[in-house]
Amino acid sequence: MKKTRTRSIMVLLMTLAFFAGIIYHISNLWVHSAEWASIPENAHLSDSNGLEIAGTVYDRNGVVLAQSVDGKRVYNDDEAIRKACLHVVGDDTTNISTAIQTVYRSRLTDYNFIFGLGMPDTLKNGRNITLTIDSEVQKAAYEALGSYRGAVIVYNYKTGEIICMVSTPTYDPENVPSDIETNDEYEGAYINRAISASYPPGSTFKLVTSAAALNTIPDVEKRTYECTGSDIVAGKEINCFEPNGFIDFREALARSCNVYFAQLAVDIGKKDMTSQAEKMGFNSYIKFDEIESAKSVYNVSKASQNDLAWSGVGQYEVLETPINMAMISAAIANGGSPVNPYIIKDISLSSDSGQKEHGKTEGSQMMSGDIAKKLYDMMDYTVETNYGKSSFSDSLDVCAKTGTAEVDDEGDSHAWVTGFCKDEDCPLAFSVIVEHGNSGYSVAIPVASAVLNSAANQIRN
Numbered sequence: 001m002k003k004t005r006t007r008s009i010m011v012l013l014m015t016l017a018f019f020a021g022i023i024y025h026i027s028n029l030w031v032h033s034a035e036w037a038s039i040p041e042n043a044h045l046s047d048s049n050g051l052e053i054a055g056t057v058y059d060r061n062g063v064v065l066a067q068s069v070d071g072k073r074v075y076n077d078d079e080a081i082r083k084a085c086l087h088v089v090g091d092d093t094t095n096i097s098t099a100i101q102t103v104y105r106s107r108l109t110d111y112n113f114i115f116g117l118g119m120p121d122t123l124k125n126g127r128n129i130t131l132t133i134d135s136e137v138q139k140a141a142y143e144a145l146g147s148y149r150g151a152v153i154v155y156n157y158k159t160g161e162i163i164c165m166v167s168t169p170t171y172d173p174e175n176v177p178s179d180i181e182t183n184d185e186y187e188g189a190y191i192n193r194a195i196s197a198s199y200p201p202g203s204t205f206k207l208v209t210s211a212a213a214l215n216t217i218p219d220v221e222k223r224t225y226e227c228t229g230s231d232i233v234a235g236k237e238i239n240c241f242e243p244n245g246f247i248d249f250r251e252a253l254a255r256s257c258n259v260y261f262a263q264l265a266v267d268i269g270k271k272d273m274t275s276q277a278e279k280m281g282f283n284s285y286i287k288f289d290e291i292e293s294a295k296s297v298y299n300v301s302k303a304s305q306n307d308l309a310w311s312g313v314g315q316y317e318v319l320e321t322p323i324n325m326a327m328i329s330a331a332i333a334n335g336g337s338p339v340n341p342y343i344i345k346d347i348s349l350s351s352d353s354g355q356k357e358h359g360k361t362e363g364s365q366m367m368s369g370d371i372a373k374k375l376y377d378m379m380d381y382t383v384e385t386n387y388g389k390s391s392f393s394d395s396l397d398v399c400a401k402t403g404t405a406e407v408d409d410e411g412d413s414h415a416w417v418t419g420f421c422k423d424e425d426c427p428l429a430f431s432v433i434v435e436h437g438n439s440g441y442s443v444a445i446p447v448a449s450a451v452l453n454s455a456a457n458q459i460r461n
Ligand SMILES: [Zn+2]
Pocket: 227, 228, 229, 240, 242, 243, 244, 245, 256, 257, 258, 259, 260
């Protein structure tokens, strides 16, 4: 009797384990099968990764960026728009890991738990995606970058909508170059540099050092210095582009005095510099619409005091992504906290039960409202006195900071500009990186100017 009972219990336990296993596997299939079907390794499921039957991708104005016609994936009629939107939309190869056609492939193709990719047409309903980008502004950014490698990102700091996100080098998704893997011209063409590349930020990082200084040095706004073009900071020489003369804190940012900011970083110290940088997005990923950025990096744990000084002017080993930089400008424009950027305006799906609300979300606070206001005025003053408001636009009131960042490899420095428009009807934050552009003022500002003017035209009309 005892033996029978033991056996019964064992059979019961085995039966329970059997059903638990089945439930585990089915639930795994339920949760992950769409991802498994959409990974690039499963490209054999169809010739164009299933995209030949996928839904349409629109820009914010309803312009078709990609659609399926007669079993073939086709892109916008205008080659410049196709190239400008490549890194956002993607292509048939799904090699651009952060592109919408890669990340959202299973949903665009209407992957279904029962039917897989072979959902009968009669059961299909909406599976289209409308993006927040404007294809005309994309085109303006692509044309403004010209033959340079680089990236542009512009987003609405009140709503979070990404209006423009362009990366070069690019290629035509209708005619993927056959030598794309071997031709140097296309090196890194699968990377969306606006979110997946990080660069030395140079003087644009002085915004971070400024925020840290305002936070930790009570009388920093009264601190004056006479810059003769170079000085010894923490035992070694730090150079400025030219002698900046007698300056205070505000003037030091406007004229981008390296010696002043290098000394500030040393006085602030590693702990507070790191803490401010991390509040502003360094050392973590930025996530939006299931897309993840590269990390901006600020790590001075092994830095000498002179290295720490250089880190205060965005050199040493500091790295920043263009999207992070745009979010810092957005935070300054928006009272200390950025609205998080996003790129999917609308998504209509039949099979995705986990459909989420897309739209505005608040980011974490990067600085106090008081410090944001001070940096706002300083960036305003920088443009007013140093670059000239008209170098950006006659119809927009832009506040900004440029950077020209030295790079290890041979060649010219990288050119940066980041900032925001004060205009109530065009609340745009932006950053532009031009690789080896050599001058933030003469190379990056004209790109920003072309893109902002195009965006203003689109938004105001
Ligand atoms: Zn100086």
